[in-house]
Amino acid sequence: MFKQWRRQRAVRRIEAGDGRPVKRFRWWQLLGRSLFHLEIADSTGRCSEYSVDVRQWKTDENGYVKVFLYRNGLQHAVSRAPAVFPVEGGAIEVAASNFGLKRCHFVSDAGVERQMHPDVHSAEGRRARFDERRPQLSRLIGIVSIVALLVGVGLLLQQIAVPILRIPPIAEQIGPVEPLIHLPLWLSIGLGLVAALASTERALRMRYRWWLDAAGN
Structure with a gap:
């Protein structure tokens, strides 16, 4: 019920x-633009190419990221993220995080999902090509990203838990509470940067789990 309400609202x-025509992807847009494509067939078998263009810095007056949908190379619709665009046989769903997209899928009326293909010149496309060429190294990088974010989650939980456990009624029951880990400022900053890089790497592969990637946001 709630999911359907959100979909209708989107x-x-x-x-x-x-x-206007979709613009070619330029190398200097690697850090701020996502471009995805997918061919979708209608009931007669005729195909249309849809493109989703998201520029992280292009927001509306409320600060929401804008999503541009192109059909056969021409701008067809505009919305803000999270966006749902009805198309032939289903809908294109787009959701963004602070580090890129966390979802860009075509969902058929039968509920079958297909991830759209990143433009070969985009950061997501380059990451996908690297995964094809160097799968083992790519997998290792993915594991390192998860470990970095797990460390971030642990530190975040500590920052949340310690002040709560120091509330007088609680502290009277359990006694004094000190952080398990004391980090110097330079290391805290460094770990924050590593977590941000890890979240960016996962965003390039559209891997997102709120309990994990929130540590880098």
Whole structure:
């Protein structure tokens, strides 16, 4: 029920596109633009190519990331993330995090999901190509990202738990509480940067778990 309500609300946010052509991906847009493509067939078998263009710095007046949908190379619709665009046989769903996209899928009316393909020149496309060429090294990088974020989660939980456990009624029951780990400022900053890089790496592969990636956000 709640998911359906959110979906209907997202559909109501859609605005018509202005028909301008999708711009080519440029190398200097690697850190701030995501571009995905997918061909979708209608009931007659005729295919249309859809493109999703998201620029992290292009927000609306409320600070929401804007999502641009192109059909056969022309701007078809605009919404804010999270976005749902009804298309032939289903809908394209797009969701963003602070480090990129966490979802860019076509969901058919039958509930079958297909992830859209990243543009070969985008950061996501380059990461996917690296995964194909060096799968073992790619897997190792993915593991390192998870470990870095788990460390971040642990430190975040400590920061939340210690002040709570120091509340007088609780402290009277359990006694004085000190952090398990004391980190110098430079190390805290360093771990924060590592967590941000790990979240960015996972965003390039659209791997997102709220309990894990929130540590880098």
